[in-house]
Structures are given as C-alpha cells and as structure tokens.
Amino acid sequence: MRKLIIIIGALILTGCSSMGVEPWERDVLAKEEMQLIVDPLEVAIDEHIYFSKEASSGGRGFGGGGCGCN
Amino acid sequence: MDSKIQKTAAAKLATATCALLGTAVTVPVHAQEEPEWEFDTALLYYGESDDRVQDISLNVLAVRNYVDDRILSLSLGVDSLTGATPIGAMPFNGPQTFTSPSGLQVLTRPANEIPLDDTFLDTRVALSANWQQPVGRLNVVSAGLSLSKEYDYLHLGANFKVSRDFNQRNTTVSFGLAFASDELDPQNGAPIPFSSMPDMNDLSNRTGTKSKDVLDVVLGVTQVINRNLLVQLNYSFSSADGYLNDPYKIVSIVDPISGDPVVRPPTPGIDGPSHEYLFESRPGDHTKHSFFGQAKYYMGGKVLDASYRYMTDDWDIDSHTLDLRYRWPTGDSSYLEPHVRYYTQTHADFYRTSLANGSPLPANASADYRLGEFDAITFGLKYGWKTESGNEWNARLEMYSADGSVPGNLLIGNQAGREIYPDLDAIIFQVGYRFGR
Amino acid sequence: MGSPCELLLESGDRSVARKLIQAVADEAWRIEDKFSRYLPENIIDRINCSNGEPVETDEETASLLDFAATLTELSDGRFDITSGVLREAWKFDGNDKLPDATAVSAILERVGWNKVDWSRPRLTLQPEMQIDLGGIGKEYAVDKAAGLLLERTDISCLINFGGDIFATGISTNTDGWQVGIEAPDSDGRIATKVIRLMNGGLATSGDARRFLLKDGVRYGHILNPTTGWPVTDAPRSVTVAADTCTQAGMLATLAMLKGADAESFLDQQDIQFWCYR
Numbered sequence: 001m002r003k004l005i006i007i008i009g010a011l012i013l014t015g016c017s018s019m020g021v022e023p024w025e026r027d028v029l030a031k032e033e034m035q036l037i038v039d040p041l042e043v044a045i046d047e048h049i050y051f052s053k054e055a056s057s058g059g060r061g062f063g064g065g066g067c068g069c070n
Numbered sequence: 071m072d073s074k075i076q077k078t079a080a081a082k083l084a085t086a087t088c089a090l091l092g093t094a095v096t097v098p099v100h101a102q103e104e105p106e107w108e109f110d111t112a113l114l115y116y117g118e119s120d121d122r123v124q125d126i127s128l129n130v131l132a133v134r135n136y137v138d139d140r141i142l143s144l145s146l147g148v149d150s151l152t153g154a155t156p157i158g159a160m161p162f163n164g165p166q167t168f169t170s171p172s173g174l175q176v177l178t179r180p181a182n183e184i185p186l187d188d189t190f191l192d193t194r195v196a197l198s199a200n201w202q203q204p205v206g207r208l209n210v211v212s213a214g215l216s217l218s219k220e221y222d223y224l225h226l227g228a229n230f231k232v233s234r235d236f237n238q239r240n241t242t243v244s245f246g247l248a249f250a251s252d253e254l255d256p257q258n259g260a261p262i263p264f265s266s267m268p269d270m271n272d273l274s275n276r277t278g279t280k281s282k283d284v285l286d287v288v289l290g291v292t293q294v295i296n297r298n299l300l301v302q303l304n305y306s307f308s309s310a311d312g313y314l315n316d317p318y319k320i321v322s323i324v325d326p327i328s329g330d331p332v333v334r335p336p337t338p339g340i341d342g343p344s345h346e347y348l349f350e351s352r353p354g355d356h357t358k359h360s361f362f363g364q365a366k367y368y369m370g371g372k373v374l375d376a377s378y379r380y381m382t383d384d385w386d387i388d389s390h391t392l393d394l395r396y397r398w399p400t401g402d403s404s405y406l407e408p409h410v411r412y413y414t415q416t417h418a419d420f421y422r423t424s425l426a427n428g429s430p431l432p433a434n435a436s437a438d439y440r441l442g443e444f445d446a447i448t449f450g451l452k453y454g455w456k457t458e459s460g461n462e463w464n465a466r467l468e469m470y471s472a473d474g475s476v477p478g479n480l481l482i483g484n485q486a487g488r489e490i491y492p493d494l495d496a497i498i499f500q501v502g503y504r505f506g507r
Numbered sequence: 508m509g510s511p512c513e514l515l516l517e518s519g520d521r522s523v524a525r526k527l528i529q530a531v532a533d534e535a536w537r538i539e540d541k542f543s544r545y546l547p548e549n550i551i552d553r554i555n556c557s558n559g560e561p562v563e564t565d566e567e568t569a570s571l572l573d574f575a576a577t578l579t580e581l582s583d584g585r586f587d588i589t590s591g592v593l594r595e596a597w598k599f600d601g602n603d604k605l606p607d608a609t610a611v612s613a614i615l616e617r618v619g620w621n622k623v624d625w626s627r628p629r630l631t632l633q634p635e636m637q638i639d640l641g642g643i644g645k646e647y648a649v650d651k652a653a654g655l656l657l658e659r660t661d662i663s664c665l666i667n668f669g670g671d672i673f674a675t676g677i678s679t680n681t682d683g684w685q686v687g688i689e690a691p692d693s694d695g696r697i698a699t700k701v702i703r704l705m706n707g708g709l710a711t712s713g714d715a716r717r718f719l720l721k722d723g724v725r726y727g728h729i730l731n732p733t734t735g736w737p738v739t740d741a742p743r744s745v746t747v748a749a750d751t752c753t754q755a756g757m758l759a760t761l762a763m764l765k766g767a768d769a770e771s772f773l774d775q776q777d778i779q780f781w782c783y784r
Contacts, residue, residue: 009243013236013237013241013243019237019240019293019294019295019296020237020238020240020241020293020294020295020296021240021294021296021297022238023238023239024519025297025519026297027297027517028297028298028368029294029297029300031368033373033397033405034300034366034368034373035366036292036300036302036364036366038375038397039110039464039502040110040131041110041111041112041129041131041145041502042112042466042500042502044129044131044145044147045112045114045127045129045500049116049470049498050413052440053440053446053470053472053494053496054389054413054415054440054446055381055383055385055387055389055415055418055440055441056358056360056379056381056387056389056391056413056415057308058286058288058306058308058360059304059306059360059362059377059379059381059391060304060362060364060377078775078776078777079581079758079761079772079775079776080749080754080758080776080777080778082577082581083577083578083581083754083757083758083761084750084754086573086574086577086578087574087650087751087753087754087757089570089573089574090570090571090573090574090647090753091647091650091651091654091751091753092570093654097706097707097750098707098750099706099707099708099748099749099750099755099779100683100704100705100706100707101702101703101704101705101707101709101748101779102683102702102703102705103700103701103702103703103781104685104700104701104702104703137687137699137700137701
C-alpha cells in the first residue's frame with residue numbers, strides 16, 4: 001500500500017511537471033475570484049449547514065469545527 | 071490684510087515641477103494603503119418548512135495580514151437555533167405520546183404526521199484561531215484551534231497543515247491533520263442505547279456525559295493546468311471514536327405483520343410514552359473516506375467553479391456531491407453568481423425506520439433521517455457589489471430540498487403506503503459585508 | 508543612479524517589454540551621464556571646475572537649476588545643491604567618528620546658494636564651491652522616463668529607480684501595484700506597510716543605512732546646510748505619494764529637513780504620507 005502511494009505520488013509530480021504557466025502568466029490566477037476558496041466564511045457556513053443535514057462532510061479541507069448537530 | 075490665499079509648499083512645488091518637466095500632470099495620484107485587517111461578516115437565516123429548524127446566525131472572520139506572508143485568522147460565530155426536528159418515531163394513523171428529551175415532560179403528536187420534537191432551543195458559539203506562515207521559500211505551515219459550545223455540547227479541536235510548491239509553483243502538495251475532542255452533556259444525562267423510552271421523570275436509563283474523538287487527515291494536490299484553469303484533488307480520511315449516537319433520537323417498535331407501533335401499557339398514575347420506543351444505537355466508531363476534485367475555469371471575465379466529492383464509509387453510506395457555481399461580472403464592481411448543488415446518499419447499514427416486535431435486536435439501529443437514503447438539490451443566487459472604498463456587500467438566497475425514500479425491504483405491513491421519510495425544504499438567506507482597516 | 512533600477516509592466520509580449528525597457532534605460536543613462544558629479548566632461552563637471560568663471564547652460568540644466576533655486580527658497584535654505592562639499596567632513600558609515608567643529612565651519616564657507624550668481628542661462632560659482640544634483644536627479648529621471656512611457660504605451664507600468672517610483676495608468680487586469688515600505692533597521696526584506704499604487708509617484712527619504720551612531724545618538728545623513736550638522740530629530744523615514752515622483756521626492760526631502768516638524772509640515776500639504784520615527 002505504501003509503495004502504491006509513493007508510486008502514485010511520483011507519477012502525479014512528474015506528470016504535473018510539464019503542465020502549468022510561467023511566473024509572468026499568473027495574472028488570471030491571482031484574481032480573487034480564481035482562488036479555490038473565494039469566500040471562506042460562506043464555505044464554512046455551508047459546510048456547517050450540510051454537515052448537520054447530511055451524512056457527509058468536508059472534502060475541501062477539514063470537517064471544520066464540531067457541533068452537536070450530527 | 072492679505073487677501074491672497076497662502077499657497078502651501080506642495081502647491082508651489084507643483085507649479086515648479088510643471089515648469090521643470092514641461093508637461094502638466096493629467097492624472098492625479100491614486101494611492102491607497104493596504105488594510106492590515108480584513109473583516110468578513112455575515113448574517114444568516116436558515117429556515118426549514120413545516121415549523122422545523124430555524125437558525126439565525128452572525129459570523130465574523132477577521133484576517134490580519136503581516137506583510138511577510140504570515141497570516142492570523144480569527145473567527146467567531148453565534149447561532150440561535152429553534153424549531154422542531156424529527157425524533158425518528160414512525161408515523162401512523164393514530165396519535166403518539168413521547169417523553170421529552172429531558173425526561174421531564176410528555177409530548178403528544180397527532181396522527182398521520184411524522185413526529186417532531188419541538189422542545190429544541192439552543193444557542194451555539196463557535197470560535198477559531200489560525201496562524202499561517204511560510205517556512206523557506208516554497209513551504210507554508212499553518213496551525214489552528216477551534217472551540218464551540220452549545221447548551222449540551224462542547225467541541226475542542228486543533229489542526230495542522232503543511233504544504234509545498236513544486237514545478238515553479240504550478241503544483242502544490244499539502245498534508246493536513248485535525249484532531250477533535252467533543253463532549254456531549256444532554257440534560258439529565260445520555261440515555262443508554264437500545265433502552266426503552268421510560269415514563270416521565272424516570273431517569274434510570276440515563277448515564278452521564280459522553281465523549282467522542284475525531285481524527286481527520288487530508289492529502290491534497292493543486293495543479294495549475296494553464297493560465298485560465300486550476301484544479302485541486304483531495305483525499306480525506308476521517309475516523310471518529312466514542313459516543314456517536316444522537317441521544318434524542320428513537321426507533322419505533324412495531325407489530326411484525328401490520329407494521330403499526332406497539333402499544334405500551336401505561337403505568338398507573340404516571341404519564342409516559344403511548345407506544346414502545348427504543349433509543350437509537352450506532353456503532354462506537356465511524357471511518358470515512360472522501361475523494362474530492364475541484365476545478366476553477368476562467369472564461370473571459372466569468373469564472374466557473376465545479377467540484378465533485380465521493381464519500382464512502384464503514385456504515386455503508388456512499389454519497390456523491392456535485393457543486394457548480396458560475397460567477398459572472400455585471401459591470402465593473404458587481405457580480406451575480408448562480409449556484410447549483412446536487413447531493414445523493416445511500417442509507418447506513420443500520421438505518422431502520424422501525425424494529426419488528428419479537429425479532430432479535432440488530433447490532434445497531436437508527437431512524438435518523440440523516441442516515442437514510444435521499445437526494446438533495448440546492449438552487450441559489452448570490453449578488454455582490456464593491457463600494458468605492460473597495461469594500462464588498464453580498465447577499466445570497468438559496469433553496470435546499472431533500473427528498474428521501476425508504477427501501478422496500480425496510481418497510482413492514484401498513485408502512486408501505488405511508489410517508490415515512492421526512493423530506494426537507496429549507497431557505498438560506500445570507501447578507502454579508504467585507505471591509506478592511 | 509547608485510541603486511538598482513527596474514521597470515515592471517503588464518504585458519505578456521516580450522518584444523514590447525524590450526522596447527519599453529530600452530527606452531527607459533536609455534533615458535536613465537542619458538540623465539546620469541549628463542548630471543552625475545562622478546563623470547568627467549559633463550555639464551556638472553564643467554561647472555564644478557569653472558573656478559569662478561561663468562558657464563552657459565543648456566535648457567534642461569537651466570530648468571533643473573531654476574527648480575533647485577525654488578526648493579532652496581521653499582525650504583528657507585535647508586535644501587541647497589551647493590551643500591555637497593560637506594561630505595568632505597561627514598562620512599556616514601555607521602561608525603562613531605564625528606567631525607571636528609572647526610573643520611565643518613571651514614567647509615561651511617563654501618556652502619550657500621546665496622553665494623551663487625544664477626541668471627539663466629549663465630551660472631557663476633565661487634571657486635572651491637561645487638554643485639550636486641544628486642538630491643533631484645533620480646526623481647527627475649523617473650518622471651522623464653514615465654513621460655516617455657506615456658507617449659509610447661497604454662500598458663500599466665511601474666518605474667522603480669532605487670525606491671523612487673512612478674506608476675502609469677490604471678490597467679484593467681490589476682488593481683494597481685503593491686509597493687512595500689521598508690521598516691527602518693530591516694535589511695530590505697521586511698516591509699512595514701504596503702501601499703497600493705494605482706498611478707502617480709511615490710518616493711521615500713530616509714536614513715536607510717547611512718548614519719553615524721555616537722553615545723546612543725543617531726546622526727542621520729541629511730545635513731542642514733545652514734549649520735553644517737545633521738538635521739536634528741528627523742524621522743527615520745518619510746514616504747510621500749504625489750502626482751509626480753519629483754514632487755513626492757522633494758516633499759519627502761523637505762519634510763526630513765524640517766526635523767521634528769516633519770509630520771506637521773506634511774499634514775499642511777494635503778497629501779498622503781507615511782512617516783516613521
């Protein structure tokens with residue numbers, strides 16, 4: 001299992017090494033609306049709502065602070 | 071008397087500079103100090119239909135940027151919850167009476183309606199603090215603490231994350247760890263799982279406070295595909311251990327042929343439940359695996375945010391979540407963002423809408439609709455606009471609708487024709503303001 | 508120029524970038540070659556070696572001299588392009604060797620714009636006197652280079668000649684340029700404040716690393732030409748945002764020359780500034 005993770009990791013890194021942009025081509029990526037989490041407060045609020053109504057949680061990062069609602 | 075306005079040094083300098091450079095400046099200087107603190111505030115209303123849960127909350131996130139990329143984040147949330155929630159009992163064509171969650175009252179519920187407990191009223195406060203800083207040129211480390219408190223619940227958590235950039239910062243690999251220790255302290259103690267719902271004021275089946283520990287691990291890769299496309303893949307592992315039951319939820323005992331709740335002989339002179347109910351029982355541990363992928367795609371000013379998550383756990387629940395957001399600028403400083411989210415989950419292997427009287431008890435059973443089989447869809451629209459000083463107002467309205475079904479093999483007798491699963495319809499309305507100081 | 512010079516511009520086109528930077532660099536070198544006091548045969552050298560004889564100046568030099576005269580008047584004599592000779596007594600390298608008072612007084616005899624005969628275009632310096640345009644030159648070069656850029660392009664650009672800055676244009680892609688102001692005593696890697704400059708000039712006057720330290724008293728490198736000694740109670744650094752880099756730089760310098768009154772002087776000018784003590 002460990003070997004598999006190392007192999008997959010190495011493949012991802014080598015595979016990824018050819019993709020991407022030069023440092024001066026990051027104008028679009030620097031925009032606020034292109035961040036992976038644009039509105040952390042809204043994401044936290046939604047995570048909390050769905051965590052208390054559904055059986056799944058997280059994915060983006062951590063499951064967030066706990067509560068007595070699930 | 072000097073009627074001429076005394077010119078300031080700056081004004082005289084402006085004239086002199088104009089003479090020196092030979093041209094007049096056409097565009098005045100425009101400089102702004104970057105705020106040290108950025109605040110994000112939101113007021114939220116969440117309301118379910120049929121007098122079920124309503125939540126009003128105020129949330130604040132404060133971020134202090136230290137100019138060498140060190141960041142301090144602090145957040146505070148206060149929620150006020152009211153409303154009714156299904157207790158897990160099966161509806162049938164007669165009224166039912168239950169002992170309240172505190173054990174000190176009885177509640178009667180009408181026939182042909184999914185029984186709800188409306189004694190629920192709570193205020194929750196949640197706090198968190200997080201520190202992030204670079205280590206060397208390519209690594210970032212962050213650590214945080216979280217705390218939340220409700221009337222009957224206390225959560226304490228710590229998290230830690232490390233990430234590193236590769237390939238000219240086109241690839242980022244991150245690893246995160248979170249540990250939570252929660253304590254449950256229901257009024258008069260948590261009931262023993264699978265114990266019978268007793269008469270009013272009978273607290274013999276109650277034990278004290280309960281606890282659970284949760285460990286979360288996240289491994290992620292973020293990759294820049296091209297100038298307009300960014301992708302992230304995460305794998306998460308979660309392991310919870312301890313008291314995982316909902317102390318307020320029950321399962322109905324039903325007749326094995328008719329499927330109707332079994333009547334409970336009343337204790338003379340004492341109020342109590344009308345039928346036989348058992349407090350739910352869940353396993354003492356829960357392991358989840360999630361696979362998450364997100365893409366952000368820039369299309370000439372508009373941004374598409376698409377994500378998918380697959381979750382599978384050792385309670386036999388599988389879920390899929392598909393989330394799409396499309397931000398589209400409406401003018402120089404405002405935007406509209408429609409949102410669609412589709413969610414589906416299968417039921418837990420110990421999910422039961424009822425237990426047949428006389429049959430041996432399964433290892434675990436819960437009628438909590440949140441462990442059942444359902445599809446949910448969210449439709450929303452968000453609007454944001456920036457003020458002249460660069461601050462932002464935003465508002466969003468979303469409708470959440472969950473529709474469940476009970477598999478035929480779980481239904482007994484008369485249950486087949488009834489509405490057993492408590493479908494959910496809710497409104498989410500939020501207003502927010504972001505500003506810097 | 509004595510410091511690293513750079514041009515930042517918002518374009519993915521290498522050939523455009525090359526042409527613009529060439530134009531900016533050529534103008535910077537032209538001004539340096541013409542006005543540097545270190546290069547022989549240029550107008551400054553001819554003036555400084557004139558030994559009391561009048562020198563005919565060209566339009567550009569004449570304009571700079573007029574400007575310097577205005578600054579001397581505005582600052583009540585504290586800004587003076589003839590004060591460069593005081594560097595023979597003062598060496599600001601962080602040591603604690605203060606010069607001898609009589610040596611300073613002797614040099615002071617050779618300082619003072621009031622001793623100069625300036626009737627455009629003829630300049631007559633007393634023998635032994637020197638002029639030095641170092642206090643104006645860099646900011647002037649930034650503005651001249653900015654003028655060239657504005658003629659040639661609409662692209663948003665930032666010129667940075669060793670901390671003297673000008674930003675042209677408001678681009679559609681970015682919300683301006685982020686400029687960090689260095690914290691005094693850091694070695695340039697930690698910024699105390701970040702200014703978002705959409706367009707206009709930004710310049711800083713400060714002790715940076717040129718000072719003398721004796722008995723716990725810091726002697727900044729900005730000298731008061733009327734006394735021959737450093738300006739007392741000057742702030743560690745002053746940064747000003749103004750319509751041109753020249754205005755920003757001169758206001759910062761004038762503020763430093765006011766010593767303890769730097770902040771009140773800047774408050775009266777109705778401009779944005781950041782002052783550190």
